[in-house]
Amino acid sequence: MSEYNSNYSLYLPSYSIGPNCYREIPYVTRFFGKTAAVIGGKTAMAKAKKALIDGVEGSDVRLLDFIEYGGNSTYENGDALIANPTVKEADMLFAVGGGRACDTVKYVADKLDKPLFTFPTVGSNCASVTAISVIYNLDGSFRDYYYPKLANHCFINSAVIADSPEKLLWAGIGDALSKEYEAVFSSKDDALSHTPLMGRQVSRICTDPLIEYGAQALESIREKKPSFALDQVILDIIVSTGIVSNMMTTVDSYYYNSTLAHCIYYGATVTEHGHSHLHGEIVSLGVLCLLQFENRADEVERIMKFNSSIGLPVCFDDIEIDESEFYKMADKFVQTTEWAHMPKGVTIENYIDAMKKLNRIGREFKKNK
Numbered sequence: 001m002s003e004y005n006s007n008y009s010l011y012l013p014s015y016s017i018g019p020n021c022y023r024e025i026p027y028v029t030r031f032f033g034k035t036a037a038v039i040g041g042k043t044a045m046a047k048a049k050k051a052l053i054d055g056v057e058g059s060d061v062r063l064l065d066f067i068e069y070g071g072n073s074t075y076e077n078g079d080a081l082i083a084n085p086t087v088k089e090a091d092m093l094f095a096v097g098g099g100r101a102c103d104t105v106k107y108v109a110d111k112l113d114k115p116l117f118t119f120p121t122v123g124s125n126c127a128s129v130t131a132i133s134v135i136y137n138l139d140g141s142f143r144d145y146y147y148p149k150l151a152n153h154c155f156i157n158s159a160v161i162a163d164s165p166e167k168l169l170w171a172g173i174g175d176a177l178s179k180e181y182e183a184v185f186s187s188k189d190d191a192l193s194h195t196p197l198m199g200r201q202v203s204r205i206c207t208d209p210l211i212e213y214g215a216q217a218l219e220s221i222r223e224k225k226p227s228f229a230l231d232q233v234i235l236d237i238i239v240s241t242g243i244v245s246n247m248m249t250t251v252d253s254y255y256y257n258s259t260l261a262h263c264i265y266y267g268a269t270v271t272e273h274g275h276s277h278l279h280g281e282i283v284s285l286g287v288l289c290l291l292q293f294e295n296r297a298d299e300v301e302r303i304m305k306f307n308s309s310i311g312l313p314v315c316f317d318d319i320e321i322d323e324s325e326f327y328k329m330a331d332k333f334v335q336t337t338e339w340a341h342m343p344k345g346v347t348i349e350n351y352i353d354a355m356k357k358l359n360r361i362g363r364e365f366k367k368n369k
Contacts, residue, residue: 022055033091199247267329315362
């Protein structure tokens with residue numbers, strides 16, 4: 001018998017949340033350096049800039065510059081930032097913005113081996129606390145996953161997020177809806193060790209807060225006011241799902257982070273109108289496809305009612321995809337990490353069949369609403 005020799009490290013998110021949480025920057029970063037390059041989207045940095053400057057005022061932390069990240073999480077944009085003299089000079093990197101900005105700067109920080117702090121300005125995804133980056137091709141299609149180190153800390157300013165576009169939180173709710181269903185489904189065939197088992201259990205708290213507080217959180221965004229409901233949804237989207245991602249993903253041992261629901265998104269990137277719809281919007285329809293594949297009629301009904309109540313899709317018509325494009329989507333499915341780690345019994349044919357059935361159910365639901 002060979003000697004047991006399993007070694008690994010798990011890095012979990014640390015975070016601050018609240019309308020004044022940027023005041024914690026000097027304390028949290030005190031062991032990591034004195035200078036920071038702020039990198040992010042143009043609009044995101046404009047909205048967070050004053051709060052960032054106020055947050056470090058009177059401290060030893062100096063913000064060297066505010067640098068646009070390039071508009072998409074591509075290796076090309078990341079490499080351009082790696083070559084930027086200010087980025088090279090900075091002790092720390094501050095990633096400000098949405099998921100693609102954070103994913104780009106995670107790649108940069110990993111390559112340069114610099115401390116990274118994230119400042120999400122939208123509640124649309126968990127990228128600011130995960131050790132995985134979604135990388136795209138220059139044409140906007142999905143390329144691959146990059147596995148960087150985790151951000152050292154995440155600052156979730158609920159006042160900044162309350163001033164973000166409603167549509168992004170809406171899409172974030174749709175994306176987070178997938179976490180429990182995908183984590184449980186993708187790991188169902190395996191006897192899980194401690195870390196992925198804990199991740200699967202954490203995933204079970206990801207759905208109900210979205211259904212309970214989602215509509216109220218969207219109302220807070222419309223009013224541009226922080227609230228308890230908004231905090232619960234933000235923490236669900238950013239932290240709860242992020243913890244699951246970090247516990248249920250490794251580079252080469254296992255991948256339970258996403259499955260059939262996200263295949264719908266990646267497939268949509270090669271359809272005629274897929275780029276017209278947001279990631280989480282499409283994933284929320286993928287959740288219904290996954291539940292239909294599992295023949296969970298009660299859960300299909302529950303999530304379909306919720307999706308409809310806040311305007312998320314319930315059939316492929318809602319995201320402008322025709323059934324004639326399903327096999328083109330399937331060609332993209334099989335290129336993904338998700339498909340390579342699929343549970344037993346899933347085939348292109350039976351999943352497309354589930355997609356068609358869900359499409360009919362969704363159309364009927366809309367007709368009878």
